[in-house]
Amino acid sequence: MSTIQVQIAENLKNIRKLRGYSYDQLAQLTGVSKGMLSQIEKGESSPTVNTLWKIANGLQVSFSSLVEEKEPTVSVVRLSEKTAVTENEELLQVYPYFPFDSSKNFEVYYMEILPECVHTSDRHHGMVEEYVLVCDGEMTVGIQDVEYKLKKGDSMRFEANHTHTYSNHTGEKASCYLLLHYA
CATH class of the missing domain: 2.60.120.10 (Jelly Rolls)
Known part of the structure; x- marks a missing residue:
């Protein structure tokens, strides 16, 4: 599994869980099948740019929020x-x-x-x-x-x-x- 695929899987799963959406609800919002959404979250499928845009638009998040790396878990400010x-x-x-x-x-x-x-x-x-x-x-x-x-x-x-x-x-x-x- 590629690094970007892992990142997309983690980001989508985090957003979905944070908002409390089931796969059915997410599929309705995005127009992407729940089977495909599940495969993306498990890292079993590498979504196309078009699919990512559908997901981003349905969730009303930026495209980059699905593909960007997670912030470091520790930030030190001096x-x-x-x-x-x-x-x-x-x-x-x-x-x-x-x-x-x-x-x-x-x-x-x-x-x-x-x-x-x-x-x-x-x-x-x-x-x-x-x-x-x-x-x-x-x-x-x-x-x-x-x-x-x-x-x-x-x-x-x-x-x-x-x-x-x-x-x-x-x-x-x-x-x-x-x-x-x-x-």
């Missing part, structure tokens, strides 16, 4: 190797750790807020939940005229469909991880 996106005369530094991935619907950032920084974040469109996990220092998160003071070890979750602020009114740097989940 702060020292990241470049910050800065704002407020570099009083706010945001490091993108794990960019948005449509199959996971979230992204992760590390954020440092230097003393006297006040950062206003516009509301996010759609259903977006923001999770804040404070690593060091103290910060204040403001949402709709209510301020929440957070210290090292504290965390919070909120719907980010309103303007919100991150501020540091102390004399020491504060840092946190942000996880944005897109429903």
Whole structure:
């Protein structure tokens, strides 16, 4: 069995199981027979490009999601190797750790807020939940005229469909991880 055949088999099986589809349901969605789908998943058949397009269109996924190699199971992100996106005369530094991935619907950032920084974040469109996990220092998160003071070890979750602020009114740097989940 070729490497690409193995990859297609694994990817199709993972997508089908993740969505909870039977072979019958998948056959209805894609127009590919359940026998052929089963053979592809078992690596017993090497599908044509046309068949792969039918499957991709039926599942509403990209063609490459069926043929691309699986992400490594371990990813190490080193702060020292990241470049910050800065704002407020570099009083706010945001490091993108794990960019948005449509199959996971979230992204992760590390954020440092230097003393006297006040950062206003516009509301996010759609259903977006923001999770804040404070690593060091103290910060204040403001949402709709209510301020929440957070210290090292504290965390919070909120719907980010309103303007919100991150501020540091102390004399020491504060840092946190942000996880944005897109429903």
